[in-house]
Amino acid sequence: MLESRMRWKDNSSSPSAHTPAGFGVSPLVEQLLIQRGITTAEAANRFLHPSLEDLHSPERLHDIDAAAERIHAAVNQDEKILVFGDYDADGVSSTVVLLEALRELGADCDYYIPNRFTEGYGPNEAAFRAAKENGYHLIVTVDTGIAAHHEAQIAKEIGIDLIITDHHEVQETVPDCLAVVHPKCSPDYPFHELAGVGVAFKLAHHLLGYFPKQLLDLVVIGTIADLVPLVDENRVLAAEGLKAIASSMRPGIRALKDSCGLDGIVTEEDIGFKIGPRINAVGRLQDADLAVELLLAASYEEAAEMAEEIQSLNTERQNIVAKIAKEAEAMVKEQPEEESSHVIIVAKEGWNEGVLGIVASKLVRTFDRPAIVLAIHPDKETAKGSARSIDAFDLFHHCMQVRDHFIAFGGHAQAAGMTLELGQVDKLRKQLNQMAAESLTEEDFKQTLAIDLSVNVGDVSVDLIRDIAQLSPFGMQNPKPLVKLTAPMREVKLIGANKNHLKFVFAEDAIQLDGVCFGQGDLYPFLTPMDELEAVGELSINEWNGRQKPQILIEDVAIRSWQLLDHRGSKQLQKGFRIKAEEETAVVRFHPNTDLGWLSEHIRILDYETEGLTNATGNIKAVILADLPRKLEDISFVLQNLQPDLIYACYDVKENAYLQGFPDREQFKLFYAILLKQKSIAYRQLEDYLKNSRGWSPERTKFISDVFFELEFVKLDKDQISINPNPSKRDLADSEVYQGLKEAIEVEKILYYSGYKELKAWLERVLERGEVIEEEAVNGL
Template identity: 50%
Template structure:
């Protein structure tokens, strides 16, 4: 048995009862129909819209509350020559939102500039000093993008100064709203049908309403911010991302071309290219310094400047990666060193770079799968500032809002948040969140969840299937790549990579081969016994090499649900493969021997264990088969290791009666036998081992067929007639040979079959045994 690292949620059975006839007119494979049903798409119209995203599916910008009021104010500013400040945010969604808004305003003839607060000195969102500085510089209108909905006090300051504020945002709405001139927010607009736009999506809608036409030129920016901000890729977001990927693939924007070149992106851009290459580089700027540089990159029309800025962005990203690694190591060490059993991780230290704490929190969540808050301490202000990331089932925003009085600043989503609080409040926050987590989460919640879309046989997996599944792209939040469950016996399993940290598994069924790769699963190679069926959950993808394209499974988790037999018979150094942690591992010696300093248990000790045993090691042969049968019948174990030595077996069979007769006849003829002198000669003459000769004389001696005179072996006078099998030494050796034949010289399959039979006997109800059913 090998436990999975995640909880596998087999949701596809939930839809088995749904009448798929509703989708019979949708020209897709049965697999795609099942996947559509799992996504809540149950009508032809819904399926058609989902599979064929089009601009016609986008909602009317007029449905936003106060958008006409906001646009009128912007046009008034343009007519009167007022200066407009676009106030942005420092992540990828924020910088793309800023770029969209600035370019739309400038196209409309506005005099505008942009400002992104410094993460370290000003923090997230509206900033009073920044608003006052904007007033001093003559700005009469501020438009926020991707922030502002929590800026109650700051907007009040702007109002006092006579500066109007238009908020465009998408973050969670708190109890009070700022008294802004206008608020453009899907969750503040009762009539707007879709509430999950990213910040750049809201800015794009504002730009569309301002310009009076659909601004396709901004789609390459919209797709970056939407994917980077992890909003659900459904409804409008799906359309914007679908069209945006096409726009990004052919974008002539100088900054984007420079970024794609650095990222080595050629041809069609995918959602993975944005999530793992483009967005992290844009985010790196705001994490380490002033994010205005990222806007400069996206907005520049000079190719040379774009390449210089992109190179600098690349350097910042490399630096960011090192800083993240260093802080993650420190944070992990701090948590490991604590004696706390808190369900929410909170670590804080002075000097940590605030810009990367969200990434560090994410890594802690990935490692320990519990909510995590990582804070940087400012000793001068006695404040702690940082980021939070959460797990499924624990809404970080709602739970923190229950103790909002502990924070100086707070905002975010269910799974991510940012905060500032007095240092003395950190311990109380940890205590309160821990109480909430213990009340809301079960033990099962502290394992990642993998939603399984279906089970497949190896023979079902081909390129046609992959091309069919690709009809559901683009994938992302609320439309994840489907994960499939496979159960089969691997034909090959080995560690790969420079540090042997990864796992390669090969399956073959009905002539079809499927290669599988599990990154970070290298240690599982020694945890799966040969000829053992394993269950794998993974993501199907295309592996292309030398122009040959074939399916490949990217392993997300694996498990073995049955007990496993590990065959270490005759292996000299089997103990070198032991786990570092030997808790709940039992080493059984039937003969009471010591082995390399291991803690040895006898049969009775193991029989007294009531909980399931992780690993049971059999170090030597029992004196009787019944001893081992009793263990197998009564002990519950996950893995069984057979470590019998093959040294010391004297011969593979008992001497025959003819051989005993021949030796006795020799004694009759010679009258005596000098063992030291004659035994080696006899061994050479007959081709027998000395141990065999010694054994035969032991049998004769026990049966009183012979005796000793000084150093010589001679026949006894008038011996009684007895059968060879009456000798105890003969019985013991016969029993030993039977044990060796069964446990040492049997094949792996034979041995496992025998073990399974003994365990199955224990599971047969008494009535079945009695009646032989």
């Protein structure tokens, strides 16, 4: 049995389980819509056909009229306007959106994005004072500012008007400024989950007095890259934005797509995994200005040079992330259990602050724990970094309860940034671990996979995948449907340069389906072809040389039945043997002299002959069979009592009784006849005679002589063997030696020389028999 690593929440059901709702779509699509809470034909139509007409009026945003009035006044009076942005993809695209709108209005405007390393996140006093010195009368923030209380006060003091547009979580109060345009501060606005670029776009729409469709190729970048829920307005902006970016003539977009190898249709995955990370890489390693200038570029030649530089920065970013992640994982493993049992906090001098959010995400996926990763600044005696969380732990809520630990803090339920004094790190670790221990259960730490559909191999087709694609674009609150596939494995192998990925072939009748599972190559020793596998993942189309094939990209697997892992006769146990969980495993040794040097010293040993099952305490889920029993009844007794989920067959044969075969009665008669004629003969002479004349092996001769000696048919005197003139009348089967060989042959035949399928079937019958075979009481059993 192979347990799933994640918690599976099965929401799947067959389409026939639903009363048709009259959506005018296939039963499958209708089922998926209903699972997403869409229960009317009108709502289904809006979801499947996102339309710009479904966007809400920007006029419903609180303070937007005041913001627009002040901006128009600044334009009319030739006042300088500064757009104050953020250094991530959402902040960069927000900055460009508002700049484009202001320039169209004829504003005297420029932008400012703080340096992540020297200034940190959000507005800061020094930047505001510098803006005043440079003649700016109005600052408009995009994707930032909702926590800038001090900076808002500074703006008042130095005579700069401040307009804040943001979408991040609102703290106890909002800054005191001319206007705050924020969906969550707008009771009359129907949708509160816009990205920062979505809020900037709303302001641009209101300023321009018409719907600025030409900005949608920018809006889609921040909307998808910032991982806001892709429902309601965000779904419309994403869907229309993907069309816009696919055909965009903006030089910066064209150069960026060429750098990513994108041509034609652009998907949400292209934004999330190619375009977004490249824009983010700039602000993670240096000033984000390069990313802004790329999107503002007037010519393709200029943009192409910048895109090439950004590509280089992204490669550098990937290398830095890999190095820090490796160091952070090692630190977690070295920490005492109580320090990271619920929440991980790691800190080190020299780490690049710009990538710590990515590293925190990797730690969450690796250890299934909320993670905070901090860069230490010994000169300032501070630690600064990022945090990511699991679904069950609201990071923003819990950190706000210990707000006094932080110099600066902000973020969402699942992601945050922070700065704190070095002396507060251990206190924060202790308090967050305590809060998590009090509020979370063991199950909460498992990642959850919500299954939308259960399929067999025969169900999966290119048409089915295209049907599912009607629900795109996928993202937060509209994830790509996960399917659970149940099928026997025809083949499984390791792939990739480091052999850390799995490639499956599933089969049902004459139909085959490929599956790929990334980063879980450690499961390979526990996967046996012919076992039925349950796999959860996403269906996709694999296109190669113009040919399209369906495949499943697997996120988690499970095997519900007991398993047999076949290592019979292996000479490489010392090197390649793997055990899933030592504390749940016991080795059964039927012969006390069997060498177990290839096993971990922590494995429990059950010596059948001397101890029986007397020390088989605890929860044994796996049994290692280290040698062959003398009788099949012995192994039956062990397995019926232990009922393991996993059996490792790790034995070899020593005597090869099965290959030698069992003498027939004619051979016994021949042996006896020779002795009867000779009366007495040297044993070595008899052995040589039978070898040369009959082709008998020395083992065959010895076995027959041992049987006759045990039954007192012959006598052995030193090297002479002779007939007993007065033997008792006894059957050959009365001999223990005779029975022992018969049993050894049967044991080897069934347990060693059988094929995998035959051995598993025999063990299956043993495990399901339900009653212990009666035998003599042996060794305390």
